[in-house]
Amino acid sequence: MSEPLLSCRDLHVRFKTHEGEVHAVKGVDFEVRAGDCLGIVGESGSGKTQTTMALMGLLAGNAAASGNVRFRGEEILNAPAARLNRIRGRRMSMVFQDPMASLTPFMRVGAQLCEVLRQHFGMSRPAAKARALEGLEIVQIPEPRQRYDMYPHQLSGGQRQRVMIAQALLCEPDLLIADEPTTALDLTIQAQILDFLRSLKKRTTIVIITHDLGVVAGLCDKVLVMQNGGVVERGATEAIFNASKHPYTQSLLAALPRPARSAGRPPAAPRAGMAAGNRALLRVDGLKVHFPTRAQHGLRSRTVPLKAVDGVSFRIEPGETVGIVGESGCGKSTLSRAVLQLIGATGGRIVWQGEDLSGLSRKAMNERRRHLGVVFQDPLSSLNPRMTIGSIIAEPLRRFYPEMGRKERDAAVLKALRDVGLDREHRGRYPHEFSGGQCQRASIARAMIVKPKLLVCDEPVSSLDVSTRRQIIRLLQELGGRHEVAIIFISHDLSVVRVVCDRVLVMYLGRIVEAADRNTLFDSPAHPYTQALISAIPALELASRPPRQRIVLRGDPPSPTAPPSGCVFRTRCPVATDLCGEQAPPLRKLGNGARVACHHA
Amino acid sequence: MLRYALKRLVVAAPTLFVIITVSFFLIRVAPGGPFDLIPNIDPAAAENLRKAYDLDKPLLEQYGNYLAKLARGDLGPSLAYRDRNVAELIAEGLPVSAQLGLTAILLGLFGGMLCGIAAALRKNSAADFTVMAIAMAGVAIPTFVTAPLLTLFFGLHLGWLPISGWSNGQFTHIILPVVALALPAMAGIARITRGSMLESLSADHVRTARAKGLPEWKVVVRHALRPACMPVVSYLGPAIAGAMTGSVVIETIFGLPGIGRAFVEGALNRDYSLILGIVIVYATLIILLNLLADMIYGWLDPRVRPQ
Amino acid sequence: MTPPSAASGETAAGGGAPDPQGRSLWQDAITRFRGHRAAMASTWVLGAIALLAILVPEFWPNSLDDVNWDYLESPPTTDNLLWFGTDVNGRDMFSRTFHGARISLAIGVLTTLVALIIGVAYGAIAGYRGGLPGDLMMRLVDVLYSLPALFFVIILVTVFGNSFLLIFLCIGAVEWLTLARIVRGQTLSIKEKEYVQSARAAGLSTPAILLKYIVPNAIGPVIAYVTLLIPINIIVESYLSFLGLGVQEPYTSWGRLISQGADEIGNAPWLLIIPASFLAVTLFCFNFIGDGLRDALDPKDRSR
Numbered sequence A: 001m002s003e004p005l006l007s008c009r010d011l012h013v014r015f016k017t018h019e020g021e022v023h024a025v026k027g028v029d030f031e032v033r034a035g036d037c038l039g040i041v042g043e044s045g046s047g048k049t050q051t052t053m054a055l056m057g058l059l060a061g062n063a064a065a066s067g068n069v070r071f072r073g074e075e076i077l078n079a080p081a082a083r084l085n086r087i088r089g090r091r092m093s094m095v096f097q098d099p100m101a102s103l104t105p106f107m108r109v110g111a112q113l114c115e116v117l118r119q120h121f122g123m124s125r126p127a128a129k130a131r132a133l134e135g136l137e138i139v140q141i142p143e144p145r146q147r148y149d150m151y152p153h154q155l156s157g158g159q160r161q162r163v164m165i166a167q168a169l170l171c172e173p174d175l176l177i178a179d180e181p182t183t184a185l186d187l188t189i190q191a192q193i194l195d196f197l198r199s200l201k202k203r204t205t206i207v208i209i210t211h212d213l214g215v216v217a218g219l220c221d222k223v224l225v226m227q228n229g230g231v232v233e234r235g236a237t238e239a240i241f242n243a244s245k246h247p248y249t250q251s252l253l254a255a256l257p258r259p260a261r262s263a264g265r266p267p268a269a270p271r272a273g274m275a276a277g278n279r280a281l282l283r284v285d286g287l288k289v290h291f292p293t294r295a296q297h298g299l300r301s302r303t304v305p306l307k308a309v310d311g312v313s314f315r316i317e318p319g320e321t322v323g324i325v326g327e328s329g330c331g332k333s334t335l336s337r338a339v340l341q342l343i344g345a346t347g348g349r350i351v352w353q354g355e356d357l358s359g360l361s362r363k364a365m366n367e368r369r370r371h372l373g374v375v376f377q378d379p380l381s382s383l384n385p386r387m388t389i390g391s392i393i394a395e396p397l398r399r400f401y402p403e404m405g406r407k408e409r410d411a412a413v414l415k416a417l418r419d420v421g422l423d424r425e426h427r428g429r430y431p432h433e434f435s436g437g438q439c440q441r442a443s444i445a446r447a448m449i450v451k452p453k454l455l456v457c458d459e460p461v462s463s464l465d466v467s468t469r470r471q472i473i474r475l476l477q478e479l480g481g482r483h484e485v486a487i488i489f490i491s492h493d494l495s496v497v498r499v500v501c502d503r504v505l506v507m508y509l510g511r512i513v514e515a516a517d518r519n520t521l522f523d524s525p526a527h528p529y530t531q532a533l534i535s536a537i538p539a540l541e542l543a544s545r546p547p548r549q550r551i552v553l554r555g556d557p558p559s560p561t562a563p564p565s566g567c568v569f570r571t572r573c574p575v576a577t578d579l580c581g582e583q584a585p586p587l588r589k590l591g592n593g594a595r596v597a598c599h600h601a
Numbered sequence B: 001m002l003r004y005a006l007k008r009l010v011v012a013a014p015t016l017f018v019i020i021t022v023s024f025f026l027i028r029v030a031p032g033g034p035f036d037l038i039p040n041i042d043p044a045a046a047e048n049l050r051k052a053y054d055l056d057k058p059l060l061e062q063y064g065n066y067l068a069k070l071a072r073g074d075l076g077p078s079l080a081y082r083d084r085n086v087a088e089l090i091a092e093g094l095p096v097s098a099q100l101g102l103t104a105i106l107l108g109l110f111g112g113m114l115c116g117i118a119a120a121l122r123k124n125s126a127a128d129f130t131v132m133a134i135a136m137a138g139v140a141i142p143t144f145v146t147a148p149l150l151t152l153f154f155g156l157h158l159g160w161l162p163i164s165g166w167s168n169g170q171f172t173h174i175i176l177p178v179v180a181l182a183l184p185a186m187a188g189i190a191r192i193t194r195g196s197m198l199e200s201l202s203a204d205h206v207r208t209a210r211a212k213g214l215p216e217w218k219v220v221v222r223h224a225l226r227p228a229c230m231p232v233v234s235y236l237g238p239a240i241a242g243a244m245t246g247s248v249v250i251e252t253i254f255g256l257p258g259i260g261r262a263f264v265e266g267a268l269n270r271d272y273s274l275i276l277g278i279v280i281v282y283a284t285l286i287i288l289l290n291l292l293a294d295m296i297y298g299w300l301d302p303r304v305r306p307q
Numbered sequence C: 001m002t003p004p005s006a007a008s009g010e011t012a013a014g015g016g017a018p019d020p021q022g023r024s025l026w027q028d029a030i031t032r033f034r035g036h037r038a039a040m041a042s043t044w045v046l047g048a049i050a051l052l053a054i055l056v057p058e059f060w061p062n063s064l065d066d067v068n069w070d071y072l073e074s075p076p077t078t079d080n081l082l083w084f085g086t087d088v089n090g091r092d093m094f095s096r097t098f099h100g101a102r103i104s105l106a107i108g109v110l111t112t113l114v115a116l117i118i119g120v121a122y123g124a125i126a127g128y129r130g131g132l133p134g135d136l137m138m139r140l141v142d143v144l145y146s147l148p149a150l151f152f153v154i155i156l157v158t159v160f161g162n163s164f165l166l167i168f169l170c171i172g173a174v175e176w177l178t179l180a181r182i183v184r185g186q187t188l189s190i191k192e193k194e195y196v197q198s199a200r201a202a203g204l205s206t207p208a209i210l211l212k213y214i215v216p217n218a219i220g221p222v223i224a225y226v227t228l229l230i231p232i233n234i235i236v237e238s239y240l241s242f243l244g245l246g247v248q249e250p251y252t253s254w255g256r257l258i259s260q261g262a263d264e265i266g267n268a269p270w271l272l273i274i275p276a277s278f279l280a281v282t283l284f285c286f287n288f289i290g291d292g293l294r295d296a297l298d299p300k301d302r303s304r
Helices: A048-056 A081-087 A109-121 A125-138 A144-148 A157-169 A187-200 A213-217 A237-242 A247-254 A332-339 A362-371 A389-400 A406-419 A424-428 A436-448 A466-483 A494-500 A518-523 A528-535 A578-582 B002-028 B043-052 B059-071 B086-121 B126-140 B143-157 B171-201 B204-211 B216-254 B259-269 B272-300 C025-035 C037-059 C093-129 C131-145 C149-160 C164-175 C177-191 C194-201 C206-242 C254-263 C270-297
Strands: A006-017 A020-032 A037-041 A063-071 A092-095 A175-179 A205-210 A222-227 A230-236 A282-297 A300-316 A321-325 A347-352 A372-375 A454-458 A486-491 A503-508 A511-517
Touching: A006 A048, A020 A048, A020 A063, A020 A230, A037 A048, A037 A213, A048 A063, A048 A092, A048 A175, A048 A205, A092 A157, A092 B204, A109 A125, A109 A144, A109 A157, A125 A144, A125 A157, A157 A175, A157 A187, A187 A205, A187 A528, A205 A213, A213 A237, A222 A237, A222 A247, A230 A237, A230 A247, A247 A466, A282 A332, A300 A332, A300 A347, A300 A511, A321 A332, A321 A494, A332 A454, A332 A486, A362 A372, A372 A436, A372 C194, A389 A406, A389 A424, A389 A436, A406 A424, A406 A436, A436 A466, A466 A486, A466 A494, A486 A494, A494 A518, A503 A518, A503 A528, A511 A518, A511 A528, B002 B059, B002 B272, B002 C131, B002 C149, B086 B126, B086 B171, B086 B216, B086 B259, B086 B272, B126 B171, B126 C270, B143 B171, B143 B216, B143 C206, B143 C254, B143 C270, B171 B216, B204 B216, B216 B259, B216 B272, B216 C149, B216 C206, B259 B272, B259 C149, B272 C149, C025 C037, C025 C270, C037 C093, C037 C270, C093 C131, C093 C164, C093 C177, C093 C206, C093 C254, C093 C270, C131 C177, C149 C164, C149 C206, C164 C177, C164 C206, C177 C206, C194 C206, C206 C254, C206 C270, C254 C270
Parallel strands: A037 A205, A037 A222, A092 A175, A175 A205, A321 A486, A321 A503, A372 A454, A454 A486
Antiparallel strands: A006 A020, A006 A063, A222 A230, A282 A300, A282 A347, A503 A511
16 A cells, blocks of 8 residues: 555644643544545544644644654654745645634735745746636635635635635645634535535545534544544544444434434423413514614715514413524524513514513513523623622522522522532532533523523523533423423524424524424425525435435525515525515415415425 | 725814813913912003903903914914914924924834834743843833933933934934933833734734745734734824823923923913913824824724725 | 433533632632732832831931931932932932832822722713713713823813822823723623623612622723823822922922932932832832733733
C-alpha cells in the first residue's frame, strides 16, 4: 500500500495556563489516505479541534505539540512557518466553524480570495479575479460577481460559509480540513452545505471535525471518536454505527435520532383534563409583536416594523407539551416572551384560563406569574451570579408565599434540589461553580418549586453537550408528567421536539405554517417547509446506503422587515406558484387533523 | 460618507449651542466682576466701566446681544486688556497652540502606535517590558511634573535646548514642549495599541489568514493591523482633550504665547469674554476633531459605515 | 417514584468534594486580588502614605509654616529633622509634603465620592428608564463630554471662588460623566440578561430586581473605575493648584508644592523632585490597584 497522504503519530498538545498545564491531546494516532473522507467526532473538550490546529501549525502561543505528523511524506509538526506556508492554503486548507469571525471583516470577499492565489501561484490580478469568480461559482453562490465586491457582513451565514469553502478550494488542495463547518448554521442552511460537501468528496480528501454523529453518518467513510484528548474508537463508519464497541460511542449513538418512526415515547395518551378541551389553559389569538427598526430609504431614514411575530394563534390544554420549532429569526423566542408578558404585544390577545392578560395591571400580572414558569437557553446566564443556588431556588417561594417559615422553605428547597437530581450540599454554592447541566437543573428547580401550570422552555438544551441533553430532557418529561404541567417547548432541533412534544407548531418568518400532533407531523408533514426541515435532520443514516429523498431549500430566509407578499415561504418553496405571491394561505385543517398554511398541501 | 459627515455636523450645532449657553450663564452668575480686581478702584468708576461694557443690562439681553455678535464672528472686547478684542487675542494665540497641539498629537499617535505594535509582536520580551514600564509612567505622571524634569535635564543640565519662549516656533524651542505634551498621549496609545494588537493577533480571521499560508508580515499588515487601530481611533477623542488640557499647563511652564495661557490669565483676571471665546474655540475644535476620528473609524471598519 | 439520579459525567467547575459553603464571586475576587502582587504592594505603600498624611501634620515637631531662618532653601539634611530640606522661605518640606498629601488625598477621595453619587444615580436612572428620557439624559452627557473637564473646573473655580468645599464640588460635578456612562451601559446590558428576565417572570417587583439583581452585578466595573478616578481627580486638583487656582496659602497640596518647586528648579531641584515623586508613587499605586481590581472583578480578561 502506498504511503498515506497524512499520518499523525503519538500527537500530544499541552497548554500552559494560570491553573497549570493542561494536556489537551494525549497521544493521538491516525492516518488519512488520498480519497478518504474521515470524520473526527467528540464533544467539547475532547481535543478534536486542537488536534487539527497542531496539524496546521495554528496552535495558540501557550501550546506545545509533540509527536510526528507527516504530510505527503514530509514532517510538518512544528515546522518553521516558511515551510508550512508552502503547504497551508496550497496543499492542505481549512474551513473554520464561525464564518463571520473567520473572514477578515474589513476586506472585500474578492480580495480575500485573490490573496490566496497571488500568494501561492503568483497570479496577476485579472487572472486571480477570474479564478476567484470561478471558485465562487463552484460553491454555488448566487450572483458571484456582486458577492465578489461585498464585505463578509453583507452576506448571509450560509453564503459566508460558502466563501470560506471557496477560499479553501481555490488552490485545489490535496486535503481539506473542515472544523464544525455547519454548527453555526441553521438547519436548512446546514443541509445545503452538507449536500455540497458530499459532492466535493470526488474532488478532494476531506477531514471533518464535528460533535454531531449525524453529520458524519451521511458524509464520511471512516470515523475517529475522541474523548478527553484520546481516541476511544476508530473504524469504518458502517462498522462503528452498526457494532460500536466503546460505551462512549454507544452513548453518543443512543442520543442520535433514528430515521425510523420509533422515536420517543409512545404516542401521547390524552392526559387528565386534556380531553375536556372546553376551556384551554392558554389561548393565543392573532398575536403580533412588531419592533420598530430604522432603515435607510433613499435620502432619509424611517422606521420600519420588524415583524417578529405576525398573527399567531394557538391554544394549549392543561398538561400537554407543545413544541414550537423554526430556524433562528423565525420569532419563536419572541413569541414565548410575549406569552409570558415580558414583551408587550403589538396586537392580538393572550387569554390565560379565560382571562385576557394584556389588560392586566403590572401588579395583577405579577400575581398570575405564580402559574407561569420559565427556563431559558443559556443555563449560566439565567441564574443571578451573586446569589447561591439555594436562594435562587427559594426566590419564587419568598415572592409568592411570604408567610412561609424559614424551616419550611428550606425543606421545600431541599426537596426541589432532590427532584432535579442535585445534592443538598449544592444549595450553598454559586452558579459559576456548576456545569451547564447542573445550572439547567437549578433553573428547572426554580421554575417548578411553586408548581406552575405552564412551563415555557426556550431552547432549554441547545447549549448543552449531547449526553447532558438527554438527561435534562428526561428530567423535564418526568417532572412535567408528575406535576401535570403544560409545557411550551421551543427549539430549533426537531429531533429533540420529536422526543418531547405531544403537538408541534412550525414557525416561519413570524407565522405558524403548520400545526399538528407529533406523529402526524413527523410521519406525513404537509407543508413544504416542514418537509424540508424534517429531511434536513442529520439522522443515523449511512452514506453507503441509497440516500433517502432530501429536500434542500434554495437560498436564505428573507428579512422580517420586508417579508414577501402572499405566502412568506414562497421565495424558497419548491412548489410555489403565482397564486402564492398573490394570496397569503390561511391555516386550514386537513383530513388527518393537521392545520397547514399552504395552497398546495 | 459625505452625507454622514454633514449629518454629524448638523447634530454638532446644537451641542455647541448648549455649551455656549451653559458657559455664558455660568460665568455671569458669578459674584463680583472683572473690575473689582483693579486695585483701589472707585466704585463709581467701576460702575461706569460696567456700563461701558454693557454689563449692567439684564442678563437675557446680554445673552441675546452676545449671540447676535457671535453670529457675525465678533467675540466682543476683552475685559482685562481694554484696548484689544477677544478675536484678536485668539488669532494671536491660536497658531501657537495649534502648532504645539497638532505636532504633539501626531507624535503621540505614531510614536505610541509604533511602540505598542513592537511590544505586541515581541510579547513578554525585554523590549516589551521596557516599553510598557515607560508607558505606565507616562500615563501616571502628569505633564506638569515631566515638563520641569525635562527642562532640568535637557535645558539646564545638558544645556542642549532652550527652556522657555517661542521664537516664532523655531525648531529647538518647540522640542521640549511638544515632547512633554506628547508623552501622556504616546503612553496611553502605546498601551492601547499593544492590548488591541494582541487581541487582534489571536482573532479567528487572523488564524484563517495564517491557514491560507500567508507569510507572517502579510498576516500582520493586511489582517491584524487594521482592527488593532480601531480602539486607538476611539481613544483619539480623549487624547485630544487631554492634549488641550495639557497645553494650558505646558504653555504656562514654557512661557508660550498660546490661547491656553491666555485662558488661565483670563480666569485669574476674570476676563469673562476672553474665557468664553476660548471655550467656544476649544469646543468647536474638539467637536470637529471627534468628527474626524469617527470618519476614520468608519473608514477602518465597513460594518459601522452607513450604507 | 424515584428521583432522577445526579448526572454522571457532570462535574462542578470547582471539582473535588462538594463544599456546602460555596464561594461567592466576591470571595473569588478578593482571592484573585490578593494574588495580584503589584496591586497588593501598592495597597501597602498607599496605606503607608495615607498613615503619614494623617500623623505627620499632627505630631511632627516642625509645623507647616515655621520658618527656619538658618536653613533657607536647604537641601535635605538631618539637622532639625529637615529630612526633605526646606523651601525658599525656610519651611520644612517634610511637614509640607505630608500636609500636601493630606489635602491631595482628601480631595481625590471626596471628589470621587461626589462624582460617584451623581454618576451612579444618573446612569442607573437613564439606563433602567431607557427610552426617550434616557436617551436625552445621555445626550446631555455627550455634550458635556465634548469639553475638557479641566476647562469647566477652571470656569467653576473662577466663578465660585476657590474654597476647599467648592473645589470638591466642582471637580466632582465634572468628573461624574464617565461613571454615568459606565453605570448606564451596565444597567442596559444586565436588564436584558436572562436572570433578570427570569426574575421578572417570577413576578418580582422593580425595586427588588434593581436591588438584588442589577446593582450587585453592575457594581464591579464601577469599583474598578472609582480607583482610577481618584488619581484623575488628584491630578485635576494638582493642575488647579499648579495654575494658582487651587488651594491657597497657608494650606498646600502636592500640585502647589510642585508648582513652587518648578520655579526653583535650577537652584533647589529637591523642591520639585520630592513632592513629584510622592505624587507619582501615589498615582502608580492607584493605577496598579485599579488594574488589580479590574482583573479580580472581571476574570474573563486573563489574557496576559
